[in-house]
Amino acid sequence: MAKLAAVVGIGQTRYKTRRGDVSIAGLVREAAVNALADAGLGWDDIEAVVIGKAPDMFEGVVMPEIYLTDALGCNGKPMLRVHTAGSVGGSTALVAASHVQSGMFKRVLTVTFEKQSESNAMWALSTPQPFSVHLNAGAGGYFAPIIREYMRRSNAPYDVGIKVAVKDRLHGARNPLAHLQLPDITMQEVEDSMMLWDPIRFLEACPSSDGACAMVIAAEELVSESPKAPAWIRGVAMRSEPTMYAGREEVSPQAGRDCAADVYRQAGITDPRRDLDCAEVYVPFSWYEPMWLENLGFAEPGEGWKLTMSGATSLDEGGDIPWNCSGGVLCSNPIGASGMIRFAEAARQVRGDAGAHQVEGAKLALGHAYGGGAQFFAMWVVGADKP
Amino acid sequence: MKDIAIVAFSQSDCLAQAGAANEVELIMPQLHAVFQQVGLNNAQDVDFVCSGSCDYMQGAAFAFVAGVDALGAVPPIKESHVEMDAAWALYESILKIRMGHADSALIYGFGRASSGELPTVLSQQLDPYYLAPLWVDTISLAALQARMMLDQELLTERDMAEVVARCRRSAMNNPHARLSGEVSIESLLAEPGLVSPLRKSDCAPVADGAAAMIICTVEQAHEWSVPYALLSGIDHRIETHNLGMRDLTNSVSTRLAAQTAGVALGPVEVAELYAPFSHQEIILSRALDLKNDTKINPSGGVMAGNLMMASGLSRIGEVFKRIVAGEITRGVAHATSGPCLQHNLVAVLESA
Numbered sequence: 001m002a003k004l005a006a007v008v009g010i011g012q013t014r015y016k017t018r019r020g021d022v023s024i025a026g027l028v029r030e031a032a033v034n035a036l037a038d039a040g041l042g043w044d045d046i047e048a049v050v051i052g053k054a055p056d057m058f059e060g061v062v063m064p065e066i067y068l069t070d071a072l073g074c075n076g077k078p079m080l081r082v083h084t085a086g087s088v089g090g091s092t093a094l095v096a097a098s099h100v101q102s103g104m105f106k107r108v109l110t111v112t113f114e115k116q117s118e119s120n121a122m123w124a125l126s127t128p129q130p131f132s133v134h135l136n137a138g139a140g141g142y143f144a145p146i147i148r149e150y151m152r153r154s155n156a157p158y159d160v161g162i163k164v165a166v167k168d169r170l171h172g173a174r175n176p177l178a179h180l181q182l183p184d185i186t187m188q189e190v191e192d193s194m195m196l197w198d199p200i201r202f203l204e205a206c207p208s209s210d211g212a213c214a215m216v217i218a219a220e221e222l223v224s225e226s227p228k229a230p231a232w233i234r235g236v237a238m239r240s241e242p243t244m245y246a247g248r249e250e251v252s253p254q255a256g257r258d259c260a261a262d263v264y265r266q267a268g269i270t271d272p273r274r275d276l277d278c279a280e281v282y283v284p285f286s287w288y289e290p291m292w293l294e295n296l297g298f299a300e301p302g303e304g305w306k307l308t309m310s311g312a313t314s315l316d317e318g319g320d321i322p323w324n325c326s327g328g329v330l331c332s333n334p335i336g337a338s339g340m341i342r343f344a345e346a347a348r349q350v351r352g353d354a355g356a357h358q359v360e361g362a363k364l365a366l367g368h369a370y371g372g373g374a375q376f377f378a379m380w381v382v383g384a385d386k387p
Numbered sequence: 388m389k390d391i392a393i394v395a396f397s398q399s400d401c402l403a404q405a406g407a408a409n410e411v412e413l414i415m416p417q418l419h420a421v422f423q424q425v426g427l428n429n430a431q432d433v434d435f436v437c438s439g440s441c442d443y444m445q446g447a448a449f450a451f452v453a454g455v456d457a458l459g460a461v462p463p464i465k466e467s468h469v470e471m472d473a474a475w476a477l478y479e480s481i482l483k484i485r486m487g488h489a490d491s492a493l494i495y496g497f498g499r500a501s502s503g504e505l506p507t508v509l510s511q512q513l514d515p516y517y518l519a520p521l522w523v524d525t526i527s528l529a530a531l532q533a534r535m536m537l538d539q540e541l542l543t544e545r546d547m548a549e550v551v552a553r554c555r556r557s558a559m560n561n562p563h564a565r566l567s568g569e570v571s572i573e574s575l576l577a578e579p580g581l582v583s584p585l586r587k588s589d590c591a592p593v594a595d596g597a598a599a600m601i602i603c604t605v606e607q608a609h610e611w612s613v614p615y616a617l618l619s620g621i622d623h624r625i626e627t628h629n630l631g632m633r634d635l636t637n638s639v640s641t642r643l644a645a646q647t648a649g650v651a652l653g654p655v656e657v658a659e660l661y662a663p664f665s666h667q668e669i670i671l672s673r674a675l676d677l678k679n680d681t682k683i684n685p686s687g688g689v690m691a692g693n694l695m696m697a698s699g700l701s702r703i704g705e706v707f708k709r710i711v712a713g714e715i716t717r718g719v720a721h722a723t724s725g726p727c728l729q730h731n732l733v734a735v736l737e738s739a
Contacts, residue, residue: 001487002486002487003486023516055442055449056442056448056470057442057443059515061519062509062511062512063470063471063512065471066513066625066628066724066725066726066729067512067513067628069625069626069628069730070627070628074625075626075627076626076640076643078624078625079625079730080471080475080479081470081475082467082469082479083442083451083468083470084467084468085449095482099482101482101486102388102481102485102486103485104485127448129447237465238466239463240460240463240464240465240466241460241461242456242460243452245461253463255463258462259463372452375452376466
C-alpha cells in the first residue's frame with residue numbers, strides 16, 4: 001500500500017517569452033526557492049531532488065541535471081532526471097511522489113523547466129533521422145489532422161476551438177504568472193488570427209515560454225511542519241502506448257482512457273464531472289479541450305464540445321466543472337514544466353491558494369499531462385481532505 | 388519495506404558500431420532474452436517498464452519514444468523513462484514496487500554512441516555558460532583527475548596499467564566483450580599518450596548496444612519459480628558540478644551511497660564498478676573501502692566495452708548472474724554519470 005503523501009509547497013516563475021534576466025540555473029532555482037518558501041522549509045529539509053524537462057536539445061544542454069546540481073542544493077543527495085516527452089512535467093511529479101509513497105524518503109523537491117528562448121523547439125524536434133521520413137512540422141502539424149478527424153466525427157461547429165482559446169485566455173488574465181495576458185480577447189480576434197496548421201489558428205495554439213515549476217512533497221508525518229494547507233495525493237497513474245499501430249484510436253487514445261480510469265479508481269471517483277471540482281488538463285491546442293473532455297470521461301463520445309460551448313468549463317461563465325483556471329498551456333508553455341504546472345495548479349486549487357483564479361470551495365482536482373503523439377499520459381488527483 | 392528480487396538480465400555484445408540498427412533492433416533481442424529467462428511473453432506480463440537513454444547519443448529529440456515500439460505496448464502499459472543510465476531506471480522501478488503499484492518491472496537501457504564523437508558530445512553536459520563553450524571533452528577532464536592522483540602520489544601509471552591488464556584478462560571470459568586478452572603491463576606502459584597521463588588503453592572502449600533486466604517482489608519470484616538475487620541495498624548521490632570545488636581524487640558521493648546501501652555490512656566477494664577510465668576504478672574501490680579479497684570487475688568491467696546508458700545496469704546484472712550461478716553470495720555493483728564521477732549509484736546484491 002502506498003504511503004500517504006501531500007504537496008506542502010509550490011513555487012513557480014513568471015512565464016515569459018524570454019527570461020533573459022536569469023540563467024537556466026537561475027530559472028530553476030527561482031521556482032525551487034519559491035516552493036521552499038511556500039512550504040516554510042530550507043534546503044536542508046530536502047532529502048532528494050527529482051528534475052524533469054523535455055528534450056535536452058531544447059536548450060542544447062546534455063543531461064542538464066548534472067549542471068543544475070548546485071543550483072538545486074543537491075550536493076550529497078540523490079538526484080533523478082525524468083524525461084517522458086511532453087507529459088514529463090506530470091511524470092516527474094509522479095516519480096517525486098513515489099519517492100515518498102514508497103516510504104524511502106520523507107520529503108523531496110521536484111522541479112521542471114524549459115527555457116525555450118535558448119533555441120527553437122520546432123527545429124529541435126526536426127533533426128533528420130536515418131531511414132525515417134523527415135518532418136519539419138512541430139507539434140501543431142502533427143495534431144492538426146487528428147483534430148480534423150475529431151471535427152468530422154463529432155460534427156462540432158467550427159468555433160469550438162475559438163471558444164476554448166478565448167475562455168483560457170480570460171482565465172489566464174486572472175493569473176499574474178501567466179505568459180499571455182489577453183484580458184480583452186474576443187472570439188472575432190481569434191477567428192481573424194492567422195491559420196497556422198488548418199484548423200489551428202495562431203491564437204488557438206500555445207505560446208513558447210521560459211519558466212519553471214517546483215513542488216515540495218512530504219510524507220504524512222511531516223505535513224504539519226509546513227504552514228499552509230496540504231494537497232493530499234489521492235491517486236497517481238501513467239500509461240504509454242506506441243506512436244503508431246494498426247487500428248490505433250488517435251482522437252481518443254486508449255492510454256488516456258486507461259490512465260483516467262486508473263486514477264479515478266484510486267481516488268474513488270465514479271463521475272468525474274460531478275465528483276471533481278475542477279481540472280487542469282494539458283490543452284496545447286484549443287480543440288484538445290473537447291477531445292480530452294471525452295477521453296477523460298467528463299462527456300460522452302462526440303459530446304465534449306457541447307460542454308465547452310455551454311460554458312461548463314468556464315470560470316467566468318460560472319461553469320460547474322472549470323477547466324484550466326490558471327489559463328492552462330494555452331497561456332503558458334515552458335514545455336518540460338507545462339505538465340507539472342497542471343499538477344501544481346490542481347494542488348493550488350484544493351489548498352485554497354489559487355488567488356484570483358480560485359474555484360470556490362474546491363476539494364478535489366485533477367492534474368493531467370500528455371506527450372509524444374498523444375501516447376504518454378500522466379495524471380494525479382489531489383484533495384483537500386486526507387484520504 | 389518490500390524486498391526486491393532480480394530475476395533476469397541480458398546484455399548485447401559491445402559493438403564498436405551497430406551499423407544501421409535502430410533503437411528497436413538494439414533493444415528487442417535483450418527484451419526477448421529476459422522474457423525467456425522468466426517465461427514471460429512480452430511487456431504486458433510485467434506491471435511497470437522503465438528505460439534509460441540519452442537523446443544526444445542518437446542525435447534525436449525523443450529518441451526513447453521509438454524504444455516503446457519494442458515493447459508491444461498494446462494495450463497501453465505503465466511506462467516511464469529517465470535521461471540517465473538505466474541503473475537509475477532500476478531505481479525508479481524499485482520506488483514503484485515499494486509503493487505497491489507494481490509487483491514486477493522490466494528495465495532496459497540502450498545507446499548508439501557511435502553516431503557521434505562521444506567525448507565531444509558529452510562536453511555539452513557541462514555548465515552551458517562557463518564550461519561547455521570550451522568544449523572540454525570527457526577524456527581531457529578524466530586526464531586532469533588522473534594527473535591529480537599522480538601528482539599527489541595516490542597512484543602510479545603502473546597501477547593504472549595493472550587495472551587495464553586485469554580487466555582485459557577477465558574479459559576473456561566475457562562473450563560480449565569488445566576488448567579482451569592477455570596484455571603485459573610493460574606493453575601498456577610503452578603505448579604513446581592520448582591525453583597525458585591517459586593512454587588509449589586507460590579509456591574504456593565505447594560501444595553500441597543495450598541491456599535489460601527484470602525485477603519483482605520476492606513473492607512474485609516464487610510464483611514464477613525462478614532463481615533470484617536479493618537487492619538488499621541501493622542508494623545514489625550526486626556532487627557539485629564545479630570541478631574546482633570537488634576533491635577529484637576522492638569520491639564522496641560513492642562513500643555516501645555505499646553507507647546507505649550497506650556495503651560494509653557483509654563481505655564483498657565481487658564488485659562490478661562503472662569506471663570508464665582506469666584510475667577511476669582505483670578511486671572507486673577506495674571509496675567503497677574494498678579489501679584485497681574482493682574480485683573487482685570479473686567481467687572485465689567497462690574496459691571490456693562501455694555500453695553508454697546501459698553500462699551501469701549491466702554492472703548490477705553481472706553481479707546478479709554470479710549470485711544465481713552460485714559463484715558468490717554477496718556482491719556490490721556501481722553506476723556513474725557526469726564528468727569525473729560526479730554522480731554515483733551503489734547497489735548491494737545477496738543470494739536469496
